Amino acid sequence: MPTVKFTYALRRFFPSLKDTEVSSESLPDLLQSIDAHYPGIRTYVVDERGALRKHVLIFIDGEVINDRSTLSDQFSENSEIHIMQSLSGG
Amino acid sequence: MKNSLLLGTRKGLIVCRRQHGNWKISDLHFEGVPVSIAYADERNGTWWACLDHGHWGVKLHRSNDEGRTWAEVNAPAYPEGAEIKPGEAATTRYLWSVAHGGVNNPNRLWIGTEPGGLFRSDDGGENFQFIEPLWNHPSRTGWMGAGCDHAGIHSIVVDPRNEDRLLVGVSVAGVFETTDAGQTWAVRNKGMFAEYLPDPESEVGQDPHILVAAPSNPDVIWQQNHCGVYRSVDAGANWQNVSDVHGIAKFGFGIAVAHDNPDQAWVAPGTSDEKRVAFGNALCICRTDDGGQSWQTFRKGLPQEHCFDIVYRHALAAAGDDVVFGTTTGNVFTSNDRGESWDLLSNYLPMVYSVQLI
Numbered sequence: 001m002p003t004v005k006f007t008y009a010l011r012r013f014f015p016s017l018k019d020t021e022v023s024s025e026s027l028p029d030l031l032q033s034i035d036a037h038y039p040g041i042r043t044y045v046v047d048e049r050g051a052l053r054k055h056v057l058i059f060i061d062g063e064v065i066n067d068r069s070t071l072s073d074q075f076s077e078n079s080e081i082h083i084m085q086s087l088s089g090g
Numbered sequence: 091m092k093n094s095l096l097l098g099t100r101k102g103l104i105v106c107r108r109q110h111g112n113w114k115i116s117d118l119h120f121e122g123v124p125v126s127i128a129y130a131d132e133r134n135g136t137w138w139a140c141l142d143h144g145h146w147g148v149k150l151h152r153s154n155d156e157g158r159t160w161a162e163v164n165a166p167a168y169p170e171g172a173e174i175k176p177g178e179a180a181t182t183r184y185l186w187s188v189a190h191g192g193v194n195n196p197n198r199l200w201i202g203t204e205p206g207g208l209f210r211s212d213d214g215g216e217n218f219q220f221i222e223p224l225w226n227h228p229s230r231t232g233w234m235g236a237g238c239d240h241a242g243i244h245s246i247v248v249d250p251r252n253e254d255r256l257l258v259g260v261s262v263a264g265v266f267e268t269t270d271a272g273q274t275w276a277v278r279n280k281g282m283f284a285e286y287l288p289d290p291e292s293e294v295g296q297d298p299h300i301l302v303a304a305p306s307n308p309d310v311i312w313q314q315n316h317c318g319v320y321r322s323v324d325a326g327a328n329w330q331n332v333s334d335v336h337g338i339a340k341f342g343f344g345i346a347v348a349h350d351n352p353d354q355a356w357v358a359p360g361t362s363d364e365k366r367v368a369f370g371n372a373l374c375i376c377r378t379d380d381g382g383q384s385w386q387t388f389r390k391g392l393p394q395e396h397c398f399d400i401v402y403r404h405a406l407a408a409a410g411d412d413v414v415f416g417t418t419t420g421n422v423f424t425s426n427d428r429g430e431s432w433d434l435l436s437n438y439l440p441m442v443y444s445v446q447l448i
Binding site: 045085 | 182
């Protein structure tokens with residue numbers, strides 16, 4: 001199963017946050033699964049249309065995803081997926 | 091007398107308490123997080139914090155115990171298919187106004203947002219319904235942003251005599267009225283004059299900065315507009331410019347109205363919309379006691395040099411003899427004599443977005 005890792009900044013809102021393995025075949029599904037582990041976290045990552053928030057980044061195996069609107073980027077069963085924040089604001 | 095003060099600031103929700111006549115900062119919530127509005131519902135004591143996380147979106151938090159504990163609730167969200175303009179999906183960018191729905195609708199809460207959507211909850215804030223008729227108003231495609239990318243609803247005035255009737259203020263579009271809790275809407279900009287438009291008397295395109303109803307007479311509505319101070323004595327049907335023709339009470343953002351006198355109001359003048367600094371680089375508050383026919387300027391206790399402060403639209407409040415304002419440079423001043431003299435509460439707070447006496 002792919003492993004999801006989170007920026008430390010999200011621990012402020014979800015103190016129990018840790019590397020989490022989830023069974024998912026797409027990024028939207030993966031975010032739904034993560035939300036089941038940490039209720040509410042999905043809305044911190046994507047907006048109500050499911051698009052990645054402006055200053056949030058998702059990496060799949062070290063590469064920033066291309067599709068910020070529908071999150072159609074693919075990953076494999078052993079992928080590492082990082083949910084990070086941009087260092088906007090200096 | 092109100093002895094607590096909620097400040098929504100760029101770095102958190104700051105609570106102040108009055109003890110033995112002196113205001114002191116007592117608590118801080120959401121440290122580091124911009125709080126666009128800190129709102130206490132006078133009906134039930136519920137506190138609301140509208141958060142504007144830079145990275146993580148806007149969030150709404152509720153406290154039933156005056157801030158001892160908070161719970162995040164679902165923030166208003168635009169429905170599938172709502173578009174700011176063709177091809178640009180609408181999402182909640184900012185929570186810009188909160189108003190309770192009146193004593194006869196104890197679970198009703200209104201929230202206004204950027205990019206221009208109004209939301210209503212009828213279950214105490216658990217769920218919010220998008221008010222589509224206002225979003226679908228034929229004028230909305232002509233609404234403009236002012237200092238932000240899109241138009242926003244910054245004012246919600248509920249008529250206590252008929253709680254389904256409200257006025258909302260939109261920057262930049264104007265004042266809109268519903269008498270059926272949001273199902274139908276009419277423009278209420280008659281008498282406003284937008285100096286910045288090719289047609290200053292355009293029906294839509296006016297820029298009210300804030301609307302406040304007189305608590306003692308809901309037919310009297312005060313408005314700090316981009317182009318002056320306006321007042322309506324017929325519940326928004328007609329507006330009169332009551333700016334100080336020879337003085338400084340004209341441009342600004344905030345306005346407060348006395349609880350016991352519909353003719354008494356306060357404004358915080360700024361130097362023109364081009365500069366947006368304190369008038370003459372000195373802080374002052376102007377008050378009218380006669381419905382805007384004349385204005386007095388009060389400076390006692392306020393710094394009179396090197397001031398760059400602007401008082402944002404939700405950051406000037408009055409209750410009883412108390413008047414309070416917070417500024418863009420983190421100054422907060424209080425008055426207990428209806429604005430005639432002022433005491434410094436703090437001059438090194440974050441930028442102040444909202445002020446409420448409770």
